[in-house]
Amino acid sequence: MSQSLINTAGLTEDQRMMREGVLDLLSRHLPWEKVRKMDEAREFPHEAYNALAEAGYLGLFYPEELGGMGGTYKDIAVFLETLGYYYTGIAQAVTTSAIYAGMHVAKFGSPELKQEIIPKIISGQAKLALGMSEPGTGSDVAGIKTSAVRDGDDYVINGSKVWITCAHVADYIVAIVKTDTQARHNGISTILVPTKTPGVTIRPLSMLGRRTTHANEVFFDNVRVPAGNLFGGEGQAWKNIMKALGLERLGLAAISSGHCFKITEYARDYARDRIQFGKPISQFQVIQHKLADMMIMSETARQMTYRVADLLDSGFPVVQEASIAKIVATENNFKCADIGMQIMGGAGYSNEYDMQMFFRDSRVGPIGGGTSEIQRNIIAKQMDL
Incomplete structure (x- = not known):
């Protein structure tokens, strides 16, 4: 794929290095042609998951006293955005274990339970x-x-x-x-x-x-x-679940944000190569505007996600902001896939190309982890409605 549309300005040197390291690792342990085969076979990406664990990335979510790296929320957002950009399946594999299930143990487990389970998650020995x-x-x-x-x-x-x-x-x-x-x-x-x-x-x-x-x-x-x-x-449990939702929704938004960029790049590259009426379709303004809209949606999703990370890192509650980020990022993700499919026409609808997989993979975003409707209920409540 040609030049990435993701601008890394504003990321720390460590965050940029992490992003490059994760993409390099995944390209080796989960090459793209393998993703398509695994999707069709419904096969869990064990090799890539274990490689991420071995490289220490799963420690990002947990404090040093539990054997983790004590990453900031911004670090976590960058990491998950990168996974979502590469392939949402590996992103979901990591977040399911490390955040949605594992974080309950890390935050609310007894000292004995934490010491038994969290190091196993970090090392990849245990999935939750x-x-x-x-x-x-x-x-x-x-x-x-x-x-x-x-x-x-x-x-x-x-x-x-x-x-x-x-x-x-x-x-x-x-x-x-x-x-x-x-x-x-x-x-x-x-x-x-x-x-x-x-x-x-x-x-x-x-x-x-x-x-x-x-x-x-x-x-x-x-x-x-x-x-x-x-x-x-x-x-x-109810009170504890409520305390864990900020990070969960940050994770969902970050994955969708990364996926928006992946889809936009894929559609752009196709449009540059596809010749109609004697020139690439990327030279037609109607296609340029569709791609520009996809870029706007990608960047908006990303900004919403990073806003939540910044607030969490500053110690602020993020009930409303997390719900907004989750809605914007997941709904933009599906809209990007829908527009991308339209740009590609019959090719977008064909299993020979990846756009149909992006379309399918993006659709769960507004449903899983608290539907868009539930998020809007939360926002309405925060508005005193």
């Missing part, structure tokens, strides 16, 4: 998945039905989860469960479940996009885990 959504409760987290009942020194878990990303490769599931079935928000707790525990069944789901890191159904049938695996306080 977050088990939250259920067949009857997607956005309504407080309405979950999966129960964890105390029995002596154990909890016994029964119920099911759905849309659980990367559960098929996870060693542990951070499961959101009901410890008080009569309560809503105050009845939910967080418990760590090793996936090899008897009674845990994981069934892959066939998804439209992000096929290498697809979703799964998870079933718990009298699953018995030690009481010490419940962490963050019984009935405290």
